[in-house]
Amino acid sequence: MTKRWPVDRRRFLSGTAGAMGAAFFGRFPLGAMAEQGAPPAAQGWDAGNVRHLLPTVSDSRMLLKVSFDRALSATPTLRVGAGAVVGRMNDTAGEHWQFYATDLEPARRYTLSLQAADGRALCEPWPLSTFPSPDARPERFRMLFFTCAGGPGGSYDGIGQRQGFLPTVIRNRLLRRALSFAPDAAVANGDHIYWDLHTWQGENAGQLSASGRRSNFDQADTVFSTSNETAMKAAAGPQIVPVYGSDFRSTPVFFLQDDHDHWENDAVTDDIASFPIPWFQLQLARATQQLYYPEFLPDASRPAGLPWSSATGRGDLSESFGTLRYGNLAEILLYDVRRTMSLAGPNAVFIDAQVERWLMDRTGASGVSHxxxxxSNPFGWSAGKWGEWYPDILDRENAALTTAVAKPYWQEGW
Known part of the structure; x- marks a missing residue:
């Protein structure tokens, strides 16, 4: 039987402020996790009131996701060179904001600064550069790729002595080491959080997991209802803020989502499949992205009407399909295979037909060297899991992948 909360958490939180909600969570495992969400101390830069800051850029635009150590009651401003960008609140409390700058010059190093509504500096100024224009001819481009940086902080006392995920301080140290090589941009490829809401093994497959019970989401309500938003931040924030802090403030980063970013593992049973993802968890994935890391900026060679792409008050953005173009030297096509995957046997797909057409067009196009x-799920590679491109399955007796045994529920169309 699912353990019940001592009081109705949603009813309690619905009539209280965010601070009271945090105090309430403090008595429970989710609250203990939220306390781990402090950012790493910034090196050689005064972060002021900034908890985390993650930017992305193109040749003419910038998008920044920023959270602060306290809610801002009035709108902050981002200064970009001589220009100013009014912030847009991305949560309901005023802790998370985005700044979307357009009409910038290519290959220009801008000085950025954040100001409160009263003109007070919220942090020290810092530099951020736009990319070269698509027809520019840069001589070099250094790219950082990494994956699966999420997970609640665990413990590590040496090789073979790890419990849970790596501590966030070690993950942050690894990323700082990577940044010491001065990459021009970074791709964070999937699994920025691990907080699967269901378990997919044993007799309780498909039931709420321990994480799902801790969060106790009201899936009939909106993600940004008071209790759901508090639970989402308590679960996701400590997996992102301590890992990145403000370290990437001058390095554009491109975040792809994968299965765990939809608050689930890619798994299937006779009774239920985790993907296509249920509506509430889809909204959790979108809200996590909205609060913590940037969506993809528009690109002239990518159709504006691809799935999960839109022009709204938050900007011309794509949640799932992106382009990193660095002059005529490099173009990186970024695409999430979870959002449009279907279960239709030989007609099933990982990626929508329009997305596939865009990928084929860009693959056959000239004008870029690399x-x-x-x-989000690399082709040419398999771990034998269900939600992969290929029918390979793990032969546990021989500890090898095989296609001699049918992979249950794998879709031929994939």
């Missing part, structure tokens, strides 16, 4: 495909 073209790289970077899907």
């Amino acid at each position: 073209l790289v495909h970077a899907p």
